Every structure is written in structure tokens, then in C-alpha cells.
Amino acid sequence: MIRNISISAFINTIFILALIAISLTFAIFIKLDKQRYNITMQKKYELVAESILKSLSNKPTKNGLKFIIDQFKMIQIQDNKRKLNIINKGKTLILRDTAEGIYRIFSTDDILYIYVQRDGYNLMIKDTQTYTYNLIIISLAIAISLGVLFSLYYILKRKLKPLRNLNNEIKKFSEGDCNVRIKYHSKDEIGTIAKTFDEALTQINNQRKSKDLFMRNMMHELKTPITKAMFIAETLEDKKKRDMLQKAFHRMDDIIKELAMVEKLTSSNTFLYKELTSFFKIYNRTIEIALLSPDKISTKIQDFNLNADTAMLSVALKNLIDNAIKFSPNAHAILNANKHRIDIISQGEPLKENLEYYTEPFSQEEKRSDGFGLGLYIVKTIANLHGYKLIYKHNKGKNIFSILID
Template identity: 55%
Template sequence: MIKNISISTFVNIIFFFAFLGIFLTFATFISYDKQRHELNIQNRYELIAENFLILFQDHPTPTRLVELYKKFSVKPIDDRDRRLEIIKYAQELTITQNYLGTYRVYKYDESYYIYVQQYGYNIMLRDTKSHNYNMAFIVAGFIVALSTFLLLYEILNRKLRPLKILNRQIIEFSNGNKDIKLNYKSRDEVGTIARNFNEAINIINNQSKSKDLFMRNMMHELKTPITKAMFIAETLEDEKARDNLQRAFKRMDDIIKELATVEKLTSKNTMIYKEKVDFSTIFDKTIDLMMINNQNVESRIEDFSFDVDIYMMSIALKNLIDNAIKFSKDKKASVQADKSSIKIGSTGEPLKNELSFYTDAFYQEEKRSNGFGLGLYIVNTIVNLHKFTLVYEHKDGKNYFNINLTN
């Protein structure tokens, strides 16, 4: 699962757990420090009480008591009513009894009191030292740690931000925007990737321009002699020879148009122009493009209207029917169409591989020496541009290529 998350998300998760660790560490430290603070107070009052109990055994003078008051920073409570009030309403923290006597520790109005009792002596002392727990130092430490943590997080995010920009620009480039140029000038790893990406873009653009120039020149150079040859063929007196030559030249012209269509589709800048049209119109245009008679095509059509690019859809249908006739055993194809699908069928052996294997550009099985391996690639691309799907199945000795019009 970790392999499938982005770097930025992974960093955010790490910093979240790091922040949680810092918070829990400080919370644990505060809890421990409070316990230590309370233990120190308890030890102090135990020491004060034992000193007074020992002094009581020697029948102390007022002077010695005053010395002990000063030594431990305590003050006696002489008012009997005040002592009774404290005993009655204060929070009793501890009560300890030993061979020297008994002492209790009270907390009342944010002050601590020690009540020491021994046979013949009874004294209540107020601790004049402040023992309120102060978290200022801990809070300051937490703020410093948190500030450092957030600073590191921001620095790391800034270092990762160019990666996000790089990813967006790579996606734009893959969608056909060839004018992408990364301006990240840093010499770190991201800068190296950006420079290499710019170089790759330049190479790809140069190759694409060379390919486009080659394709345009090749089609131009081929189209001119073919056009001239078609005019010359019309002057032949032998009707059969004339028809054969014209059919051959027309086929060569169709091949050039097919190559132009492939060039257009592979450029990823293809625009389709949809309009509402009857399927029968598409079918008739397809038959005209193929220059065949209907004897080779058996059709069962429930006419319907749909939004398509007429030329593109005719090209797709032409390629499917052409393949069906070319590679069938009886050189015939069947066309079934309704508003949900268009199905092209022909007799033959099932395909050896998955359909995706045959829709790669320029793929061609060895036995298919008469084609360029472009038919199914063109069909699949046009079908996808229309948001339809192309499906293959072999049933009852027939191959069926089905264009699903509803998803």
C-alpha cells in the first residue's frame, strides 16, 4: 500500500506521526514532572514534620521553635478557629503516624498546611513557600520544538513543490501540450530531472516535426503521380484494363488517406466534429469508401440516429468490414446494428491474443501480409474518441467485433 501513495502524502504521514510523537513525549514528561513535583513536596513536609516531632521530645523553647520556623519557611497558625476551619474544609493530602507522633498535610486556598501532633504538643504550620506547579518552561520548550518541527516541514514542502509542478507539466505534455518548458534552476536532484525532461521534450518535438514533415512530403509526392496516373488510365480504350488500373490507383489513394488518418490520430490533437446522423448514411458512405458491392456484406440494420463524426465513424466501420472480408474463410462479412451496438462478424479462427494486442499501432500478424496492421488501431482510437467501446468475441465459428454505443 505504501508503494501506491504519493511522496507528498508519505511525507505528510511521517510528519503527522512525528508531531504526534512530540505531543505524546511532552504530555508524558509533564505527567512525570508533576509526579516528581508532588513527591518533592511530600518529602519536604515529611522532613519538616519529623524535625518538629524530634524537637517536641526535648521540650523546645520558643526560641528554638522560631529558629525552626525560619529554617523551613513555615509560620504557625495560632488562631484556634482558623485551625478548626482548615481541618474541617481543607483537602487532606496525607496522614502519617510513626513512633514520634502524627502529622497531616492539608491544602486550603492554594496554601499547604502541616498539622503536627505529639503527646503534649499540637501545632499547625503554614508553608510560606510557593509550590504551584509552573509549566512555563515546559510550554516554552514545546513551542520551540513545535516551531522547529513546522519550519522543517515547510522547508521539505518547498523542496517537494517543484516535483508537483513537474508532475503537472508532464501530464500536460502527455496530453499533447508540446510547448512545456521547466524553469526550475536548482542544481539538486529535482533540477537535474527538470533539465533532463527539457532535453527529452526537445528531442521528442524535433522527432515529431521530422515525422510530420516526412509524412506530408511523402503523401504529397505520392498523391501527385497517382492523380496523373488516374487521368492517364481514363484514356485507355480497354475498359477492363482501365477499370483495374483505376481501382488500383483508387486503392493507393485510399491507403494514403489512411496513413494521413493514422498521422492525425497519433498526434493526439485530433478533433472530432459530431453531428446527428442516421446509421444508414454512415453505412452507405462506408460501402462507397470500400468500392465493393453489397454481395460481400450481409446487413441486418435497425436504422437509428446518433451523434458521431461522419467521416471518422465511416473510416472505423470500413476498417472493420474490410478486415472481416479479408480474413474470413468465405470472403464475406455481416453487419448487425441497432441503437445499442454495431456488430461486424465473419467466419474464421479465433484471435490468438487479447484484443488489446491487436489495437497497437502497426501491429500485424505474420499471416496478414496484405495489410499495414493499422486497421484495428484506427478503429479503436476512433471508437474511444467517441466515448464508445470496442469488444471482441468468437462464437459459433465466427469472429465478432462489437462497437458498444452505450456505456
């Protein structure tokens, strides 16, 4: 599971867990420190209460009583109503019944009160001093810890920013943008990777341009002599030789056209000229370029409209129909079409490999020596450019190639 998490998400998760751990640690520490503080204050107030009880044995006067209380830096609460409110609503922390008298320690709103009773004295006493339980120190420690944590997080995210940029540029390249350039400024591992990838991109683009130039020159140089040879073949009197040569030259011409289509489809400037058209129009164009006789194909078409590049989709259908007729024992194909799918059906043995094998450029089985291995590659590429999907299945002695429209 961890392998599938991105580095950025992993770092975010680690820092969130660290933040939670620090917060819980300080929360527990504050709670324990407050408990320690309360225990310390309670012990102090117990000593004060016992001392005052002993002092009351001498039955001090009002001024003497004030002097005793002032010694402990405390004040007596004179308001009886307030005293009753503290007794009734306050939380009793300690109740002691000693030989000198009774004392209780109350807590109300985090303030401690001492209540002593002896020989008619009922004194409610409150501390005048303000105590803290290291809250300022703890708050400062929390602030420093969080500051260090967020600083580390910021530094690490900034350090990984070039890696995110590199990932975005690689995605663009994988989507067909060959004009990607990787910028690198650091000399660390990420900078080295970016530099190496940028050099690789430059080399790939140079090779692609060389390939495109070679393909164009080769097709241009071959097209003229093949056309001339086809005209010369027409003048031969021997029909058998004439037909054989014309078949060979037509096949070479088809190969050049397929190479031209591959070059067009793999070009970074590939663009679909989509238009709203009917399937019948695309089918009629397919029959025109395939030069098929009506007895070679049966159709069952429910006409529908679609947004498509008529020229390209016609080429894809032509290749599927050509393959169906060429490799079928009865040299016949069936075309079924509706708004959801287009099926090309023909009799024959099932493919020995899965469909992906045949949609790679130049792949073919040994028995298919007449093919050049580009037909299904072109079909799949055109289908993908339209957002369609090419699938295959063999059912009851029939090969079925389907283009799924939705």
C-alpha cells in the same frame, strides 16, 4: 506498499509520525517530572510536619506557634469550615502516626496541605511559597523542538516543489499537450532532471514537426501521380491488366487516405466535431464511403441518437466492416447495433495475438498481406476520442469486434 506512496505523502507521513513521537515523549516526560516533583514536595512536607510535631511538645503559645510556622514559610488555616472541607474532600497522600503525634498530607486542586494533631493541637498548614516543576523549561523545549521540526518540513516541501511541478508538466505532456515547457532554476538533481526532460521535449517536438511535414509533403506528392495513373489505367484495352492496375492504384489511394487519417488523429490539433445524430445516419455514411454492395453485409439495428463526430465514426465502422469482409471466408459481415454497443461479426479463425497487438500502427499478421496495419489503430483511436471502448472476442467460429458506447 511503500513503493506505491508518493514522495509527498511519504514525507507527510514521516513528519506526522515524528510529531506524534515528540508529543508522546514530552507528555511522558512531563508526567514523570510531575511525579518526581510531587515526591520531592511530599518528602519536604513530611520533614516539616515532623519538625512541627516536635515543636508542639513544648506547648507553645499562639504567638510561639505562629513563629514556628513562619520559620517554615507557611501559614495556618484558621477557618474551621475550610479545614473540614479539605479533610473531607482532599486526597490523603500520607498518614503517619508517630510517637510525637499524627500528621497527614492532603492534596486538593494540586495544592498540598499539612494537618498535624498533638496534645489538643489541630493545625492545618499551607505553604506560602510557589514551586514549579520545570514546566517553563519543558514548554520551551517543546516549542524549540516543534519549531525545528516544522522548519525542516517547510524546507523539505519547498525543495520538492520543483519536482511536483515537473510531475504536473509530464502529466500534461502524456495527455497530448506538446507545448509543455519545463522551467528549471536550480542546479541540483531535480534541476538536472527538469533540464534534461525539457531538452527531450524540444527534440520530440522537432521530430514530430518534421514527421508531420514529411507526411504532408509525401501525401501531396503521391496523390497527383496516383490520380493521373488511375485515369490512364482506365484507357487500357486489356481488362485484366486494367483491373489489376486499378486495384493497385486504389489500394495506394487508400493507403494515402489512411496515412492522412493517422496524421489527423495523432496531431495535437485533433478536434471532434460532435453533433447529436442518429446511428442510421452514421451507418448510411459508412456504406457510402465503403462502396459496399447490399449482399456483403447483414444488419440488425435498433436506431438511437448519440453525440458523435459522424465523419470519424463512419471511418471507424468502415474499417471494421472492410476487415470483416476481407478476412472472412464467405466475404460477408454482420452489423448489430443498439444504444449500448456496436458489433461487427464475421466468420473466420481467431486472432493469433491479443487485440492490443493489432491496434498498434502498422502491425499485421503475415497472411494479411493486403492490409497496411492501420485499420484497427484508427478504429481504436477514434473510439477512445469519443470515450468508447474497442473490444474483441472469438465465439463459435466468429470474430466479433465491438465498440462499447457505455
